Amino acid sequence: MFIGSIITNSSSIIKFLKKSKLGLYFTKPQMHIIALIMSAMIKKGFSGKVTDAADLMPFRHRTNIGRFLSQSPWHEDFVERALRKLVVQKIWGISKATNKPIYVAIDDTISERTVPSSKALHPIEKCSFHQSHLKGKTVYGHQLVTVMLVCDDVVMPYSISIYDKKIKSKIEMAVELIKSLPSPVNEGFVLCDSWYSCKKVFSATKDAGFKYIGGFRTNRVIYPDKYKKLGIKINHLGKTLTNEDVDLVKVGNSEYYVYSYKGRLNDLKEALIVLSWPKEALFKEGCLRAFVSTTDLTMSVLDLLNHYRHRWPIETFFRESKKKLGLDDYQVRSEKSIKRYFLIMMITYAYCGLEVSTDTLKFSEGLKTARVQLESEKISFIYERTQAGSSLDDILQLFKAA
Template sequence: MFQNLIISDELSINNFFKKLNFDLYLTKPQLRHVESIMNAMISKGYNGKISDVAELASQRHRTSTTRFLSNSNWDETLLSNSLRSQVLDLIWSKSRKTNKPIYFIIDDTISEKTKPSSKAKNVIEKCSFHNSHLKGKIVYGHQILVSLLSCDGLVLPYSIDIYDKDIMSKIEMTQNLINSLPKPENKGYVLCDSWYSCKAIFNSSVEAGYSYIGALKTNRVIYPEGYKRLGIKLNKFATTLKIEDFDLVTVKNQEYYIFNYVGDLKDIKNVAIILSYPKESFQKEGALKTFISLNTSLNPLNILTQYTDRWAIEPFFRDCKSYLGLDGYQVRSERSIKRYLAIMTINYTYCKLYSNESHHFNTGFKLAQNDLKKAKVIWIYNAAASGEPVAKIFEYLKIA
C-alpha cells in the first residue's frame, strides 16, 4: 500500500517481481496478494497469522488472503523455479568474479504444530511425528528440508520442501536436489550433517561435479592397520590414540585436537576422516566429533574450515522462524502450506538483496521495515495535506 512512496524502484517489491518474471505467472491482483503478504511479514515480524495480512493491507480481508493461498489458480512451483534460476545466476556470478568455491548446504528443521484431537475436522495436512534433535524427543509437525547455495559470504535459499516419507525419503529428495545443480564454476562442495553422510549422497555429489564434506556418525566402522578384517568403530578407535597422535589447530577462534585418518569406510573407499576433540575435552565422553571428505588431498584444517560454512543454514532457520512465520504459520491445506513456504523464501531472498552489499538478512529486513514505516507516515501526511477527511484516513488504515 505505502511502499512505493519512499522505496526506490530498484529496491521495490514490484521491481523484484519483474526481475523474476512473476508477471508471466500471476495476474495483477495475484501479484498484489503476494506483495501484501510480503509487506505484512516485513512490517511487524510475522507470526504466520493470515489476519495480520488483512490488518496491514488495505482492501484485504482475511478470507480473501486465505482463498488466494488455498484456491486461487496459480502455480507456486513456477515462482520457486524462477527464484531458483535467479539464485543460481547470482551465486555462479559471484564464483566467477571471486574464484571462490560454491557450497551446496542441506539440512532439515521441524515446524512444530499442536496435535489435533481425534474429533478435529480441519487438521493441518502433511503433519506427522518426527524426532527433534533440538528437543531430544518426538514432536508433531512438519519436517522441512531446505537447501542453500553459498559463495564468498553470499548465502541464498535454493529450495524448501515438506518431507513426506510416504512419497520420497530425505535421501532421495537430497539426491534430486544435487542432481538439479549445474556444475560449479570453480570448485564445488556439498555440505551436510551426519544424517546425510551415506553412499547415495556421496555418489550423487561426485556425479554432479561436487566433492562432499560432512559430519559423520562416530559409530561408523573404519579399517585402519590392525583392524583390516573386521574394522573398528570410530569412537572405539579414538580411544586407542594418544594425545601425541593429534595436532592442535584453531578453527574459527576455537582450538581442537584433530587426527586425520585416510582409508576406507564400509560403503566407500579412500576417504579422509577427521577425528576431533575440543582442546578442553580431549577423549571425554560424548566430546568426539568426526567429519568426512571425499577429497583426500585437502589438509585436515581445510576440511574443518570448509565444513563450518554449513552453519549458514542455522541463521536461515532462525530468521525464518523469528521473522517470517516458519514456526507459526496457520494455513492448513497442503497447497496453502507449499504456497506460504514459497512466498516466505521469496521474501527472505528479497530482504537479503535489499541489504545491498552486506547481504545480511537482518540488515535488509530492518531497512525494508523502516522504509515501510516512513512510507506510511508520508502517506498519512499527504492524505491530510490534500484534504482527505480524518475519518477516511482512519478507515483506510483500519483504525476507524
C-alpha cells in the same frame, strides 16, 4: 496505486518482483497480494497469521489472503523454478567474479504443530511425528528438508520441501536437489550433517561436479592399520588414542584437537575421516565429532574443517526464519497453501538479501532496511490520502486506529 492497501506500483517490493521476473507468473492483483504478504513478513512482530497481511489492506477481508494461498490460480512450481534460477545466477555469478567456492548446505528442521484432536475436521495437512534431535524426543509437525546456496558472504535459500516418508526418503530428496544444480564454475562443495552422509549422496555429489564434506556418525566402522581385518567403530577408536596421536588446529576463533584417517569404509573404497574434539574437551565422553570427505582425499584437515564451517548459515537461516518470518508459526492448513507460504517466505528472504542490502548482502541487515522502506511507503500513502481530501478520522478508521 492499488486501491485498498498501502502497496503501490512504486513499492520497492513490486519493483523487485518485476526486476527479478518473478512477477511474470502473476496477474497484477496476484502480485499485489504477494507484495502484501511479503510486507507483513517484513514488519516487526510478524506472527505467521494471514491477518498480519490483511492489516495492510484495510478495505478487504483477511479471507482474501487465505483464498489466495489455497485457491488462486497461479503455478507455484513455475515460480519456484524461477526463484531457483534467480538464486543460482546470483551465487554462480559471485563465484565467477571472486573465484571463491560455492557451498550447497543441506539440512532439515522441524516446524512443530499442536497435535489435533480426534474430532478435528480440518487438521493441518502433511503433519506427522518426527524425532527431534534438538529436544531429544518425538514431536508433531512438518519436517522441512532445506537447501541453502552460499558463496562468499551471500546466503540464499534454494529449496524448502516437506518430508513425507510415504512418498520419498530424505536421502532421495537430497539426491534430487543436488542433481538439479548446475556444475560449479570453480570449486563446489555439498555440506551435510551425518544423516545425509551415505553412498547415494556421495555419488550424486560427485556426478554433479561437487565435492562432499559432511558430518559422520561416530558408530560407523573404519579400517585403520591396526584394525584392517575387522575394522573398528570411530568412537571406539577415539578411546584408544593418546595426546601424541592428535594435532591442535584453529578453525575460526575456536581450537580443536584432530586425528585423521584415510582408507576404506564399508560402502566406499576410500575416504578421508577426521575425528575432532574441542580443545577444552579432548577425549571427554560425548565430545567427539567426526567428518568425512569423499572426493578430495588430498585435502588437509584444516581445509576440511574450514570448508565445513560454511554449513552454519543454514542453521542461521532456520533460526532467523522461525523468529522473523513465521517458519514456526504459519497458520495455513492445506498442503498447497503451506507450499505457497514457504515459497513467498523464500522470496522475502531473497528480497531482503539481494535487493535492499546491496552493501552487505545479508538478510538481517536487509530486513532492517526493508522495515524502514515499508514505514516510509506507509507514510507516503497517508500523505497521498490527505492530499486527496481524506480526513484524519477517515485515515484512523482505514488503519483500524479509531
